[in-house]
């Protein structure tokens with residue numbers, strides 16, 4: 001009977017001050033990473049194997065692979081196993097051929113959409129274009145693309161485009177995990193900088209990256225705080241955090257639930273949750289569980305002081 005006597009407005013005040021959690025419509029592992037991890041796990045069941053580079057940029061996944069006996073080496077000179085895996089980020093034909101010439105058994109776990117980027121760049125070069133890659137010059141995917149095209153240019157800023165030598169025909173592709181809006185800005189800058197040149201562009205930003213970027217924008221535009229889950233070395237996770245930062249002033253990039261502080265939130269917050277393409281489901285779920293705990297603590301704290309209590 002007491003509840004019936006509680007004024008309705010008290011419930012509205014209570015509901016308005018409840019921290020709420022919102023998941024992005026696209027988040028977490030893409031098919032390319034999932035398949036690469038599955039291939040590596042399978043390879044480990046038939047003997048010693050080494051991954052050349054980080055299979056995915058996520059410490060928890062890498063630790064799981066290590067526990068399965070899979071070695072990780074960054075330099076071919078350090079290889080001690082006959083079998084070698086190329087990561088989802090791919091490698092140049094030059095590199096793969098030189099590993100095979102050493103007598104190694106090479107398995108590619110390269111994402112098909114990275115292969116597509118290689119094919120796009122090859123095709124542009126065959127058509128007589130000077131190759132340009134929009135991406136991070138030290139990223140393994142970009143190095144793999146560039147190694148087969150000596151003299152190719154790699155850019156990520158307007159200043160780097162300004163410094164390019166003039167060419168009659170540019171052929172441009174992008175690292176698969178760059179935000180497409182930024183790629184288009186740089187493409188526009190290239191055309192403006194070299195108005196007399198032909199510029200051919202192949203959009204090689206992968207669909208999972210586009211989906212996650214768009215979903216992150218939508219989420220950040222409607223939330224008061226956003227938590228982005230993923231490895232600190234993961235380019236696409238960092239890009240997601242940067243995108244969210246354009247729409248929301250409070251963005252936290254975490255690798256695991258243990259990094260989350262309750263002090264980041266208040267009872268009125270609309271909390272967005274997103275994750276990069278290399279972030280496994282269990283990491284997302286544990287972060288979500290932690291956020292729900294914090295939300296519940298806020299709700300209980302508010303309830304203790306609510307007019308209806």
Ligand code: SF4
Nearest residue numbers: 030032033111176206
């Ligand atoms: S981020 Fe895109 S290109 Fe990279 S592995 Fe995933 S689907 Fe493939």
